Structure formats: C-alpha cells, structure tokens
Amino acid sequence: MWFGRMGEFIMFDSDLAQQDQDLLLSYLRKKWLNKGDGNTTPPACLAGVTPSAPALTAAALSVKGGAMLEHAAPTQTLGALDLEDGATLAQKPGAASPLFTVLGAATLSGALTLDVDPEPTESMRLFTYETLLDSSSWTITGGNSGVLSVGSRPETSAYWLKVTSGTMVIVR
Numbered sequence: 001m002w003f004g005r006m007g008e009f010i011m012f013d014s015d016l017a018q019q020d021q022d023l024l025l026s027y028l029r030k031k032w033l034n035k036g037d038g039n040t041t042p043p044a045c046l047a048g049v050t051p052s053a054p055a056l057t058a059a060a061l062s063v064k065g066g067a068m069l070e071h072a073a074p075t076q077t078l079g080a081l082d083l084e085d086g087a088t089l090a091q092k093p094g095a096a097s098p099l100f101t102v103l104g105a106a107t108l109s110g111a112l113t114l115d116v117d118p119e120p121t122e123s124m125r126l127f128t129y130e131t132l133l134d135s136s137s138w139t140i141t142g143g144n145s146g147v148l149s150v151g152s153r154p155e156t157s158a159y160w161l162k163v164t165s166g167t168m169v170i171v172r
Contacts, residue, residue, distance in 0.1 A: 085110020
C-alpha cells in the first residue's frame with residue numbers, strides 16, 4: 001500500500017541487468033532525496049527515454065478510494081481505467097486533452113472528485129473510451145467549480161468536463 005506522492009514512474013519493456021538497476025536506484029535516490037553517492041546524470045539505461053513513453057495499451061489503471069491521481073502529461077493510452085468510490089482525478093497544468101485514451105472499459109463507481117487546475121475556459125474531453133460502465137457522482141474542486149460539470153457523451157465515446165453556458169465574471 002502506498003501513501004504519498006510519486007515523483008517519477010519509469011517502466012521498461014525488458015529486465016534490467018543488476019548493475020543497471022543499482023545505477024538507476026542510486027540516481028533516483030540522489031535526484032529525489034538528495035541522498036547517497038549516486039550520480040546526478042541519468043544512467044545509460046535511461047538513454048532515449050522520454051516522458052511521452054509508448055502507449056500502455058495492455059495496462060489497466062485503477063485508482064482506489066482515498067487515492068489521488070494527478071495528471072500533467074500528454075494523453076496516455078490505457079487498456080482499461082477504473083476510478084473507484086472516493087478516488088480523485090486531478091488535472092494539472094501541462095495535461096493534454098483528453099487525459100486518457102482507454103482502449104477497453106472505463107469503469108467509474110461511487111463518489112468521485114475532479115480537481116481542475118488551471119481553470120478551463122471551454123468544454124474539454126477528459127478521456128475517450130470503448131466501453132463505459134458508469135455509476136458515479138462527481139464533485140468538482142478547483143477554480144470555477146460552480147460552473148463545471150462532468151459526464152459522458154456517448155455519441156463521441158468520451159467523458160467530458162463541461163463549462164455551463166452563460167456569463168462568468170472572475171474578480172481577483
């Protein structure tokens with residue numbers, strides 16, 4: 001069970017040699033914790049690795065109740081998405097629209113929270129899906145939460161963050 005923030009998530013499509021594992025862990029320990037005698041230069045096993053990693057088409061992402069998933073990356077392709085009762089999905093600056101392309105089922109259940117930052121100015125896709133199983137109710141936090149809603153538009157096979165029409169005045 002993990003409770004806390006995750007600074008970096010790295011996946012490889014093959015096993016790393018023990019020496020590469022040791023160098024990678026030493027590098028990450030130095031980078032994120034400023035501990036140990038690791039090098040601040042990424043090890044050779046990370047050569048050519050970019051934040052926009054290959055699609056995780058077979059991966060299922062499940063966000064359990066009480067957990068928060070902060071998304072601030074390009075659109076990620078998943079095999080399945082499961083947001084469980086009490087989960088929070090936080091859209092942060094840098095996130096592309098849609099956040100996810102789900103090749104299989106997107107399952108949304110119970111009370112979910114969407115935290116938006118920056119404040120959206122127009123409707124945007126949160127994720128696309130092949131199949132949607134939805135028994136959720138959403139609470140929206142962040143800027144302009146009073147004029148936002150979320151929901152599916154089956155004709156587009158997408159789940160949307162919608163801005164209510166009308167005039168909005170922001171005073172700072």
